[in-house]
Amino acid sequence: DRDTPPPPPNVDNIDTGRNNTPPAGVAEEEHDEEEDLPPPVPTADRCPEFAINDTFVPRTEELRITLEFKKSIENAFLDNGDLDAEQLRTLRFPPQHVPAIDNHHILLSLKLFVSTTIAANQVYTNVRADIMEMHPEDALLTHAAVKKLVAQMSGVTPIVKDMCPNSCIAYTGPYSDLTACPYPDC
Numbered sequence: 001d002r003d004t005p006p007p008p009p010n011v012d013n014i015d016t017g018r019n020n021t022p023p024a025g026v027a028e029e030e031h032d033e034e035e036d037l038p039p040p041v042p043t044a045d046r047c048p049e050f051a052i053n054d055t056f057v058p059r060t061e062e063l064r065i066t067l068e069f070k071k072s073i074e075n076a077f078l079d080n081g082d083l084d085a086e087q088l089r090t091l092r093f094p095p096q097h098v099p100a101i102d103n104h105h106i107l108l109s110l111k112l113f114v115s116t117t118i119a120a121n122q123v124y125t126n127v128r129a130d131i132m133e134m135h136p137e138d139a140l141l142t143h144a145a146v147k148k149l150v151a152q153m154s155g156v157t158p159i160v161k162d163m164c165p166n167s168c169i170a171y172t173g174p175y176s177d178l179t180a181c182p183y184p185d186c
Helices: 061-074 085-092 104-115 121-134 143-154
Strands: none
Touching: 085 143, 104 121, 104 143, 121 143
């Protein structure tokens, strides 16, 4: 239900989702009931001067693609299938407080995750394994578990789209049905 705020982040048994209470060291968040958000207003309705006449015919392929992206952005909405119901609730009712994290294993997992954000997932996994080899008593979260925790704590969830290995395009909008980069010099 889009009118119901999501539950507070569940960081205990995070991989299974079996427990709805945070572990020792993470304070439970309070949620106030939020008013329902109004539906998004299409850009052309807000700024008619930017509306393009339906009879306009672009003269170049680049302009045609640009206009397709513009139309995609104008018609974008949250309920397009990229997010599940829990992600939509969390996005509509984001956490309002910074959680207190007293559990040093969870805090170390979060710091390690933030430190390796621009690296491959395997970097986190390898560093975690190295730490746990030296300190087997440390219960550091897996990469998937800490990523899920960050999403629950922040209300931000990634939407992953494939892209050309050379970063020419992302396979979204007018390129969403392609399986190979359309640029011949790629």
